[in-house]
Amino acid sequence: MALMLTKRIIPCLDVKDGRVVKGRKFVDFKDAGDPVELARMYNEQGADELSFLDITASFEKRKIVIDLVRKVAKEVFIPFSVGGGISSVEMVKELINAGAEKVSIGTAAVRNPSMVEQAARECGSQAVVVSIDAKRKGNGWTVWIEGGKKDTGKDALAFAQEMEQLGAGEILLNSIDKDGTKGGFDIELTRRCSEVLNIPVIASGGAGTLADFEEVLTSGKADAALAASLFHFSTFTIADVKKYLRENSVEVRL
């Protein structure tokens, strides 16, 4: 085999005020844990990376998130990203310096694309993940912002390409249609996006079964798959997913 780079499985941890929560369709939160403990647990289960989505809305947000990143970086030695309301290059730099490997930029990438370019130039492309919330419209998908509340009308695939050109290192592609449904990833969206890009695509939204992971990493051509509640509520462990993938000839780190 010529390509040995493994497919990544990434648990997403939604954090608010320094605690982990998980939403369904972006509302209804259930409290469930300490981010550092959970990060350690996921690392032990074989997570390839962690993704923190911060939904803190208070004035203390900046301080709380940076504190969280520092704590995790001292305990867990795998890459992790932080996203959620990141709107300045200064904030990106602070998070990277605090120990985050990557920062994911969502709404701000739409409103201020030059921020992506500047962050990539100053921190390197590997540090910049552009997070796209996409929802089907007609034959394609459009980009939604503000936590899935507002349609920008921008074509998701064209936008992803634009972000790659500006220096984004990866695309975190979340299907709003599938998010929280456990009905499987949006395979077509993921595949089309992966085919037009030369940077990795992380598929998100809809994981419900072990086969869903296999499908998005093979037919969907995703480089990585992200899920939150499945792992959070221990429907499966990361190890279950990876074992299943390996049994089905998908290269993973085990």
Next chain:
Amino acid sequence: MIAIVDYGAGNVNSVKNALDHLGVQSVIVTTPEELLKAKRIILPGVGAFGFMMDKLREKGLETPIKNAITAGTPLLGICVGIQVLFEESEENPGVRGLGIFRGKVLKFRKGKVPQIGWNRVHPPKEGIFMEGYAYFVNSYYVVPTNKKIIAATTDYHGKFASAVQSGNVTAVQFHLEKSGDFGLETLRRWLSC
């Protein structure tokens, strides 16, 4: 004392965090004076080859690093820190590397670039390096003239040197500070060699 060289780019704290976790004291250094006192040196790197070399020269760190290597101080290069040990890179033609090793740095021609993720590290024989998975983020890879210094290889649409070692100089293309238990164990082995 272990010196982690901070030439003004990116996050060197992750390397320090890993050493702290292993219970090993380290200092982040930014000046030639501090570097002279080091018993071991870690040279992490992010960003471009040319940027890193410019910064090392600007801060007067090039000569002390070379002198330390000549004096036998163990040095560990990480990521772009392996690349600058060579003579030149396709990334920034015309910029001289440290030239500790003969050879050059080439860009991946196939697949998604950069390579981002966990890939397998195969050492021809076990020592500092073990068989296992490490976390990589790289668009470029080193091509040593002397193949004997290759301490591990990795496959990304073709085989490349993911670690080199010769005498007191060891370097890895992967981020051992982000490679979980595999990375920590590799670091531990380097510290005890």
